[in-house]
C-alpha cells in the first residue's frame with residue numbers, strides 16, 4: 302500500500318514508530334508473555350510504566366514540582382465538568398473566555414453544572430477585515446473575584462490559536478487538547494492544564510491533567526469519585542482501574558517525542574508544516590483561510606475552496622491521492638488539515654502538491 306497521510310482532527314494519526322512497536326509487543330509485553338492490556342495496573346511492571354510516563358511528560362513540558370500529573374478517564378469533555386466540580390464549590394465565580402466551538406462547549410457545560418455559583422463569559426474573537434482575530438481582554442481591569450479563568454488556546458474546529466500566554470490575576474485553566482506538546486509553553490503560568498489524548502498523546506478516552514498543588518485547596522462540589530482531582534492525586538490516578546492501554550501508548554508517544562529532540566524540536570517542524578500549508582493557501586486565490594496571521598492554528602489548518610460545489614471532488618481526489626480526513630468539522634464546513642506532531646513534513650508537502658494541482662485543474666481566473 303502506498304503512503305496514506307491522515308489529517309484527521311482526532312482521533313488522529315499516531316507516530317508510525319510507536320504503532321509498530323505497539324504491534325510488535327501487543328501479545329507479549331515486557332517479556333511477560335501477555336499483552337499490556339492483560340496485566341494488573343497495580344503490578345510492578347505497569348507501575349514502572351506509569352512512573353516513566355510521568356517522568357517523561359514532566360521532562361518534555363518542564364513541569365514544576367508543585368504540579369501533579371494525572372492520567373484520567375473521560376477525554377476532553379470529561380474535564381469540562383471536572384473543572385467546575387473541583388474548583389467552584391457552592392458560591393464560587395469563574396470566567397470563561399470564548400474563542401470558538403470548544404471554549405463555547407466548555408462554557409455550556411459549566412453553565413449546566415454551576416448551581417448557586419456563577420459563570421461569566423467573554424467573547425474574545427472579533428472580525429478584523431473579515432478575518433477572525435483574538436483580542437485578549439485586560440483581565441487585571443475586571444473587578445471580580447474569580448476562582449479561575451478558563452480558555453482554549455487552540456480551537457480545533459475553528460482553526461484559531463492563541464500563542465500569547467494570558468496575563469491573569471486569577472488561576473488559568475486551559476484546554477490544551479489540540480496543542481499540548483506541539484510547542485513550548487510555560488506551565489507555571491497555569492493553575493490547571495488538561496488535554497484529551499487523541500491528538501498529540503495517544504488513544505481517545507484518556508485525558509492528561511496537570512494541576513498546581515494549591516488549586517486542590519479550592520472548595521469543590523459533590524461529584525463522581527473518578528473525576529475528583531484530590532482522589533486522583535491520593536491514588537496516583539488509580540482510584541479505579543485506569544485506561545491501561547491508552548496509558549501505555551501515551552508513554553510510548555512521550556518516549557518517541559523525547560527520542561526526536563522533545564517539544565522544542567517538534568515545535569520547529571510544526572511551524573514549518575503550518576507555514577508551508579498557509580503559504581499554499583495564500584498563494585492560491587482558489588483557497589481561503591478566515592483567520593488573521595497571528596491566530597492561525599498550527600495544528601488545525603482550516604480553509605475553504607472558492608467554489609464550494611467542488612468540495613466533494615476535492616475530498617474524493619485527495620483521498621485517491623492518499624490524503625485522507627480533510628473534511629472540515631460539520632459545524633463550520635470547508636476543509637481542515639490537522640498537522641499534529643505525528644504528521645511528517647512529507648505529508649504536508651504531498652498535500653500542498655495536491656492542492657496546487659487541484660487548483661490549477663479546476664480554477665480559471
Ligand SMILES: Cc1ncc(COP(=O)(O)O)c(C=O)c1O
Nearest residue numbers: 376377378379403457478479497
Ligand atoms: C480543544 C478540544 N477540547 C475538547 C475536546 C473534546 O474531547 P473529547 O471528545 O475527548 O471529550 C476536543 C475534541 O476534539 C477538542 O479539540
